Amino acid sequence: MLIVQKYGGTSVGSLERIKAVADRVAKCVRSGSRVAVVVSAMSGETDRLIRLAAEIAKRPDEREMDLLLSSGERVSAALTALALQETGIKAMSFTGRQCGIITDKAHTRAKIEKITAERLRKTLERGEVAVVAGFQGISSEDEDVTTLGRGGSDLTAVALAAALKADLCEIYTDVEGVYTADPNIVPEARKLEKISYEEMLELASLGAKVLQTRSVEFAKKYDVPLVVKSSFNDMPGTYIVKEDAEMEKVLVSGVTYDKNQSKLTLLGVPDRPGIASRLFSEIAGAGLVVDMIVQNISADGKSADISFTIPRTDSRRGVEITRELADGLGARGVDVKEEISKVSIVGVGMRTHSGVASKMFETLANHGINIMMISTSEIKVSCVIDSKYTELAVRALHEAFGLEKAA
């Protein structure tokens, strides 16, 4: 059996934890499996490196950021290989480049184009453990170090599992699996035995950082068998699987939230064709990704307010663009609200059951929480609310949809 195991930041957060990882890997090897290990940077390390860069440069160059950030994962990989060698297991660590993880050149959010994994295959064939520094690759064009976006070691693991045709990809983290809500916010959250790729994809993209969104997309596309487990115990984790008939019976599988968005409003623009088109083509032209959009027409029907959300890190740029457009159009102005959060409910059962959205709105209303924006898809409903109510909203929705564990 060939297994790819990924250990996140907390799981390699200290030398003690790295030794525990080595013991777990060693056990698996001794039971006859071949193992490739992907490691994240030690917990807090990537953020520390980002802070260092921010102290030295106002707008750090992304190429240099990638070389800097990739170093965190390299430290963990080498230390893990050393720890394995200490337990008597033959192991070798590799950077993204040495694994042949080839990406485009979109620094800090590169996409994987191809994986050769030649060195890994040879290492595994010799019966040795290959330890891979996660989160990184090398650009096909310039051979520069790239990184795969925050949480990107999950993608390294899934992509390697696909390339190596592994029998299983295990994501080891600091919780026991995927829960009905973030267990650190909702103590009553229940661990799911299994969840469909579609639902996991929605949960991840709507804020549940337990798996990186792109890693789930990749796993779905290449049918990678995926399980999320704790590196702190031996409890069974959550399997990410293809949807089955039973899953549709459950209305809502999970509640999640995202506090990393800002809401911008272009106020009092003339209500005529072409305005939204101009606004959003300029926003898109600057590479900003818009999530929700709401337009309100004034009572006299002559002007409109257009609100939209973008990632908070792009707030300043978004305001600059919108303000310029507002001046050109004779609009009343631009309003920014950063203290917002998006709470969402996800479940394939919504496809076949009505009344799920209205129950969500009613629950929020009963708690005095105002909804600023709404968006829906086949298997999710999201509401933008004031961020100070995030935890309250998540707990209330979790309870309203009966997601808590049995007493």
Ligand code: ADP
């Ligand atoms: P790692 O460093 O192992 O990659 P992350 O911090 O990226 O770990 O992801 C694990 C965290 O995801 C958990 O500690 C938990 O707080 C958070 N989380 C958010 N939503 C969920 C959820 N629905 N189920 C499980 N964990 C969740």
Ligand code: ASP
């Ligand atoms: N170390 C990187 C991050 O913190 C990648 C990862 O942990 O998956 O985003």
Ligand code: MG
């Ligand atoms: Mg993570």
